Structure formats: structure tokens, C-alpha cells
Amino acid sequence: xxxxxxxxxxxxxxxxxxxxxxxxxxxxxxxxxxxxxxxxxxxxxxxxxxxxxxxxxxxxxxxxxxxxxxxxxxxxxxxxxxxxxxxxxxxxxxxxxxxxxxxxxxxxxxxxxxxxxxxxxxxxxxxxxxxxxxxxxxxxxxxxxxxxxxxxxxxxxxxxxxxxxxxxxxxxxxxxxxxxx
Numbered sequence: 001x002x003x004x005x006x007x008x009x010x011x012x013x014x015x016x017x018x019x020x021x022x023x024x025x026x027x028x029x030x031x032x033x034x035x036x037x038x039x040x041x042x043x044x045x046x047x048x049x050x051x052x053x054x055x056x057x058x059x060x061x062x063x064x065x066x067x068x069x070x071x072x073x074x075x076x077x078x079x080x081x082x083x084x085x086x087x088x089x090x091x092x093x094x095x096x097x098x099x100x101x102x103x104x105x106x107x108x109x110x111x112x113x114x115x116x117x118x119x120x121x122x123x124x125x126x127x128x129x130x131x132x133x134x135x136x137x138x139x140x141x142x143x144x145x146x147x148x149x150x151x152x153x154x155x156x157x158x159x160x161x162x163x164x165x166x167x168x169x170x171x172x173x174x175x176x177x178x179x180x181x
Contacts, residue, residue: 007031007140011158017149023162024155026169032157033132039127039164046171047118055114059174064104066175070117071109072100073167074124077160081128084156087144088135097147132157 008031010024016018027035045071064072083095108119140154 003049007033011152011155014150015143015152016155016159017147017151020155020159021052022164023166024158025120026162026165027158032154032161033129035161036125036129036157036164038167039161040122043164043168044118044122045141046168046176047114047121050114050176052114054111054176054179055117057175059170065110066171067109067112067114068104068107069167069170070114070121071107071112072104073115073164074121075103075107076100076163077128080156080160080163081124081131083144083146083151084119084135084153085131087137087142087146087151087156090142090155091144095144095146113168 008029010027010029018053030065047112050066055065055070057066058064071120079098086093135153140157141152143150143152145151146156
């Protein structure tokens with residue numbers, strides 16, 4: 001299999017748990033590394049256009065704030081990248097899941113500035129890209145177990161991209177719709 005094919009072809013359904021189809025389906029059939037790189041600039045542009053106070057916006061009672069949602073996006077990307085690293089390195093130890101609500105509850109996102117979270121997102125995305133760019137062809141299709149489901153490194157890359165697209169859409173449609181930037 002040519003390396004270009006590994007990056008541009010979406011993972012097959014047997015490469016990830018059915019739950020993640022909602023994210024992977026959002027990602028175009030294209031070089032996932034280019035998508036991840038482009039997404040960073042798009043998310044930064046969207047969030048940097050907001051006032052600092054917009055970081056505390058909630059689109060409904062009980063929903064995460066913009067800062068909490070961005071913190072969730074950052075944490076999830078770190079976790080998925082860690083899973084990709086372990087699987088790419090052929091670590092056969094099953095990787096446990098995580099409780100996203102606890103991560104938000106115990107992440108001090110509300111005390112941080114939106115600008116600091118944007119900077120952290122940029123740093124995490126750069127690290128994610130560095131990791132994926134350093135994985136060889138065999139690593140991209142390697143399988144492991146995360147959260148009791150088999151997954152490939154390629155699927156994890158597409159999951160990260162799709163998860164970002166999912167949350168960016170929520171930012172645009174629920175948090176910032178009709179609000180001046």
C-alpha cells in the first residue's frame with residue numbers, strides 16, 4: 001500500500017467502533033494530515049474572532065461553555081494521539097477509556113482565558129501533526145484496543161479530525177449563530 005493511500009483513504013468500518021462513524025463521516029476523503037493542519041487555522045480564526053467574554057457562553061443551561069468545549073477538544077485530541085502513539089509502536093496492552101464529563105468537570109477551563117486555551121489547542125495540534133508525520137506506513141494500519149474496541153492509527157487520525165469538525169459546527173451553529181464576531 002502506497003503511503004499516500006494510507007493518508008487519503010478513510011478507514012474501513014472494521015477499523016473503529018461504530019460510535020465514531022459520526023465523526024469519521026464528517027471528514028473528506030483527502031490527506032488527513034493536510035486536513036488536520038488546515039483545521040487548526042480554521043478553528044483558531046473562528047475562536048480568535050470572539051471576545052474574551054464569549055469563552056463563558058453556553059448555548060443552553062447545563063451545557064459546556066465555549067472554554068469547556070475547547071478544553072474537551074484539547075483533552076480528547078491528546079488522548080486519541082496517545083492511543084495512536086501506543087498502537088503505532090505496537091503496544092498490545094489494551095488502553096482504557098476515559099470519562100469526558102469528568103475531564104471537563106475537573107479541568108479548570110473556566111478559570112483560564114479563551115486566548116490561553118486557543119494557544120494550547122495550537123500546541124496540541126502541532127504535537128498531533130508531528131506524531132502522525134513520524135509514523136511509518138505499517139504504523140498507520142496497525143491495530144490496537146482502546147476503550148474495549150479495536151482501532152487503527154489511521155482511524156484515530158480521522159477521529160481527531162472529525163471530532164474537531166463536530167465541535168466547530170456546534171460552535172458555529174449553537175454558540176455563535178447570529179452573534180457578531
